[in-house]
Amino acid sequence: MRRLPRIQRLRALQKTPATPSAPFRYLSTSRPAPFRASPCRPEDKKQRQEILEALERDRQSAISLQSESELVDAEEYEPSIPCTRIVVPPDFSYAPSPKHAADYVPAKSVEELEEVGGVDQWWEEAGHWGEADVLPAFSGRTGSSKVLEPSVLEVLVRQAVVEALVVQGKAGEEMLMGKWEALDKAAMSRAVGVEVAVSESGDVTLNGDLSGVLAGLSESEPASELESEELVLTGEEAREILKSGDRAWRNVPITNPALKFAIHKRVYQLTGHYLADAKLAPLRTAQHLLTVLSRPATKPKKVLEEIQSPRGRGSELLDLPNVKVYNRRVTPIDKEVWVGRWKVIEDELVKRGLPVTGTGGVGKAREKDWLMGKP
Structure with a gap:
């Protein structure tokens, strides 16, 4: 059997004093930079000084603006009241503190609390809407005052058709959308005196005082309430007008939406009859309009x-x-x-x-x- 040779015992490392070695210097071909006492260059000093001066100027400007704003806030001024017809709620007023109110007695229960002021019901109170509380009616004939007499209704519908045709031919479609004057016997007489002729192709020809009809619609002075009551057309007068009048106006086509809108607006103003869009859209002639207006309103069945x-x-x-x-x-x-x-x-x-x-x-x-x- 083979045997391992005897190994000698390890000797302890001897502590030998380390000899200091001179530091090595890296090889370099550049020369050492000269030492300066200040780390900034003269150009940097000048730029820094300019920045500091600009900051100081900005600080002084901000201080002056702040002082001016404080002076403006300290002044007492009244806010401008907006131009409106409604009555706006007043400014809030604060009650004095309990220290300054000698007669103040605090409440001891919920029932003793008193509610003072508040704007919850401000707009429900009368008078706070000013003139807007009274909405002027576009038509003076509403409800029970609608025109129900067939002869009177026919005369007023003819007047509305003639006036709308005159406005469309003389003033254009802009005036069709505008506001016209209320019922006037003089205007009605001028409209009744206009002759209407309709050709087979649907062309409408008007003969009469067209300028007078147009001038009566654009007058700026409205009739008073007393005059409007006296201008009511009676059934006998309407029947006399229909006897001497023509029936060609019933064939006037009203397929133009602007013309149909103007006629409906004028009919509503003169007679108080308002047609829903579902009934107004299918109308094609003035006869169709008169038929719908003359038809009695029946209550729908259950x-x-x-x-x-x-x-x-x-x-x-x-x-x-x-x-x-x-x-x-x-x-x-x-x-x-x-x-x-x-x-x-x-x-x-x-x-x-x-x-x-x-x-x-x-x-x-x-x-x-x-x-x-x-x-």
Whole structure:
């Protein structure tokens, strides 16, 4: 068997004093830079001085502006009141502190608190809207004062058609959108005196005092209320006018939207009849307009009446075994009555002090009133 040779014992490292070695110098071909006492160049010093002077000037300017603004804020001035017809709420006034109010007695409960001032209901009070509270009516004939006499209605519709045609031919479509004067017998007489001729192709020819008709519409002095009451056209006068007048004006085409709008506006101003867009859009001639205005307004039938009528489409529903038709809306109370639960529900509501029907006078914002301390 082979044996490893004996290894000699390791000797401890001897602590030998280290001899200091001279530092090595890197090889360099550049010469050492000369030493300066100041790290900045003269050019840098000059630039720095200019910057400092500019900053100082800006600081002085800011100080002067701040002092001027403080002087302006210290001055008492009244804000400019906007030019408006409404009454704006007044400026807020603050109550004195308890230290400065000798007669101040603090409240000890919510009931003793007093609500003073506030602008919550400002715009609901009368007079705060100024002249805007009274909205001038475009037509003096509204409601029960509408023209219902057929002869008077026909004369006024003819006047509206003639005036709109005169304005379209003389002043253009801009005046069609403007405001015209109210009913005047002189203007009505001038409009009645204009002859209207309609060709087969739809061209309209007017003969008469067209300039007078146009001048009567653009007068700046409106008629007073007393005069307007005296200018009401009676049925006898209207029938006399229709006897001597022509019927060619009924064939005047009114397919032009601007012309149709002007005629409808004038008819509403003179007669008080306003047509909805659904009825106004299909109109093609003045005769069609007169027919729609002369037709009496009938109250629409209810669904039940339409179903029960002999010519109704829903008459077959009454014969179906699983269909029931009622003359009013079926409420949840009706459904509870049918199944026999309503008496029990009513007794429980009364026992708890709750309203049987409705809300019992409690609105949606009741909790808000409680938070504000209102009863």
